[in-house]
Amino acid sequence: MNHPGTEAEPGAEHADSGRLREALAAAAYDITPAHLPLAAVERRGRQIRRARGAAVIAAGCGLLLVPLALVTLRGTSPDADRITPPGASTPAPSASSAAPAPKPRIVASGEHVTAAPGFRLWLTAEGEHWTTPSSPGPQFRSVVDGNVDPNTPGVSLQSEITDGRAYLCGLYYGGRGTASAVEIQTQAGTVHGKLVELPGHPGWGVWYATTRVQPGGESVDFVSHITVHDTEGRIYAQLKAR
DSSP, rough: OOEEEESOOHHHHHHHHHHHHHHHHHHHOOOOOOOOHHHHHHHHHHHHHHHHHHHHHHHHHHHHHHHHHHHHHHTSSTTTTOOOTTOOOOOOOOOGSSOOOOOOOOOTTTOOEEEEEEEEEETTTEEEEEEEEEEEEEEEESSSSSSOOOSSEOOOEEEEETEEEEEEEEEESSSSOOOOEEEEEEEEEEEEEEEEEEEEEEEEEEEOOOOOOTTEEETTOOOHHHHHEETSSSSSEEEEOO
């Protein structure tokens, strides 16, 4: 059994809900929403992007600097190649790097040396042997007959002038060090000759040279001076012919 007044009527409940919704809607319309800080958000976004870009660039520069640092370190190592800047002078070679002074040609006993056609020389333990175009028979100068003192520096001279050419030779002996070169002062100028010796440092050797003679220069005093130098450039022995 239903008691009158104890239960709400359905129509009245729906009416109350409708009035509540209307009241909430009216209150919502009266609320003004705050403006979003869009400009500040955009500025902050740009700052973040710039910061990230700078970090990427810095990392890339760091990667590039590593090889440069390695190259710099490698270039300063003691074994690095030395580079001469353009225009810089190159150090002159030291005296020790210069070519060594020439020495006499070593020949076997009896070995013939042809200085010019018809002009031949050979050495034996007894002394010097030679021929010239006008004297094809062997000639001889002894080093054991007592006329040569191997303990005193000296030079001898044999010369022949034939058909406008001088054939010059002689002994050298007694000097200190090692003979290296010979210069002959002649009426035709300075002539540079050659030296030959037997093996074993016998203490003597033979010099020889040839040169052209100007017409009228075929005098007996064609040679004026003979100087043999050693490997240090000092005088080994010399002869003043006139």
